[in-house]
Amino acid sequence: MNNSNSFNRLIEELKKLPGVGQKTAQRFAFFLLKMPADDAKAIARAVIDMKDKSKFCTVCNNITEEDPCWICRDANRDRSKILVVEEPSALYTIERTGGYKGLYHVMLGAISPLDGIGPEDIKVEGLMKRVEKNGVEEVILAMDPDMAGEATTMYLTRLIKPIGINVTRIAYGIPVGSDIEYADELTLVKSLEGRRGL
Amino acid sequence: MNNSNSFNRLIEELKKLPGVGQKTAQRFAFFLLKMPADDAKAIARAVIDMKDKSKFCTVCNNITEEDPCWICRDANRDRSKILVVEEPSALYTIERTGGYKGLYHVMLGAISPLDGIGPEDIKVEGLMKRVEKNGVEEVILAMDPDMAGEATTMYLTRLIKPIGINVTRIAYGIPVGSDIEYADELTLVKSLEGRRGL
Numbered sequence: 001m002n003n004s005n006s007f008n009r010l011i012e013e014l015k016k017l018p019g020v021g022q023k024t025a026q027r028f029a030f031f032l033l034k035m036p037a038d039d040a041k042a043i044a045r046a047v048i049d050m051k052d053k054s055k056f057c058t059v060c061n062n063i064t065e066e067d068p069c070w071i072c073r074d075a076n077r078d079r080s081k082i083l084v085v086e087e088p089s090a091l092y093t094i095e096r097t098g099g100y101k102g103l104y105h106v107m108l109g110a111i112s113p114l115d116g117i118g119p120e121d122i123k124v125e126g127l128m129k130r131v132e133k134n135g136v137e138e139v140i141l142a143m144d145p146d147m148a149g150e151a152t153t154m155y156l157t158r159l160i161k162p163i164g165i166n167v168t169r170i171a172y173g174i175p176v177g178s179d180i181e182y183a184d185e186l187t188l189v190k191s192l193e194g195r196r197g198l
Numbered sequence: 199m200n201n202s203n204s205f206n207r208l209i210e211e212l213k214k215l216p217g218v219g220q221k222t223a224q225r226f227a228f229f230l231l232k233m234p235a236d237d238a239k240a241i242a243r244a245v246i247d248m249k250d251k252s253k254f255c256t257v258c259n260n261i262t263e264e265d266p267c268w269i270c271r272d273a274n275r276d277r278s279k280i281l282v283v284e285e286p287s288a289l290y291t292i293e294r295t296g297g298y299k300g301l302y303h304v305m306l307g308a309i310s311p312l313d314g315i316g317p318e319d320i321k322v323e324g325l326m327k328r329v330e331k332n333g334v335e336e337v338i339l340a341m342d343p344d345m346a347g348e349a350t351t352m353y354l355t356r357l358i359k360p361i362g363i364n365v366t367r368i369a370y371g372i373p374v375g376s377d378i379e380y381a382d383e384l385t386l387v388k389s390l391e392g393r394r395g396l
Binding site (some may be wrong): 004005006007009010012013014016017018021024026027028029030031032033034035040041042043044045046047048049050051052053054056063064065087088089108139195 | 202203204205207208210211212213214216217224225226227228229230231232233235237238239240241242243244245246247248249250251252254261262263285286287306396
């Protein structure tokens, strides 16, 4: 009926993006159609350019244009510590604080049996190789505080602790600046479990 | 901190899409990064291809690769009727029913003073030219049943009726197959207003 093939094909292509259905894909396509050609093509070129240049660091799975990534190459980082996160975005968030000077390992996911994601689907093997080879003294687990993060934390702890390496996890508790009154129950439980001597 | 420039630039470009903020842009970018290169580039190429080929029909503002569009060129269509819609998507929906054999005019918007959209921002001029020139007998208004659609309907009626052309609007009322009990008040009011003799 609609014989603008290039427009329909764009809608089909946009539907590949996560969470984008027919309606959203149509909205994006109309928006791109009304946009100046240069602006719309700049978006397209950014996709192509990213695919050509960006890749995952073969050491830590961080996103990088040079392999290994700038953190793995940095001689000033403390190579005895590996901080494990689920996604590169968590790595950036921690890097922004400037409070950590060790290395990272990005799992690119978390173990979630309900979603069919097992240990073989995330970057466990690469982590174990790093842990076994180098002079690593501590593995700090910083998974998201949810079921998948918890499962991943437990799995990695059981795997790494027997090698004789110190395994720690970041503290879950009351956020700084917030009110105990407004904290949810689970956070309060975690906060009590994580209490320290004064 | 993150020195994968192509990845960051992609996030910035994706944020140009409507309703896409930092979080969604990041999610799209990660998804594209993990995707096979061919699939990701197919999305990009679809954008470029659409911008190169698709345009608005200079007669009715439908989306088309050939100008005028396949509806405006079709000799079998009833040229005495013009059905006016806000967006091309409404045109496709009506075309799918197969119940209309006249021509269309897409306004590419609706009058909405609160959003700063006046008659000069939508395709009124082109419609008036068509209405005045050709043997048009009826203009059927099918704007969305909201405030902007109502304003556009009133504006166009006042403009076209004095020329001596029949102006009608599609019926707003209880959807076929639904329950009167669950209809909202405004739809019921419209449905009563639109009652017909039996």
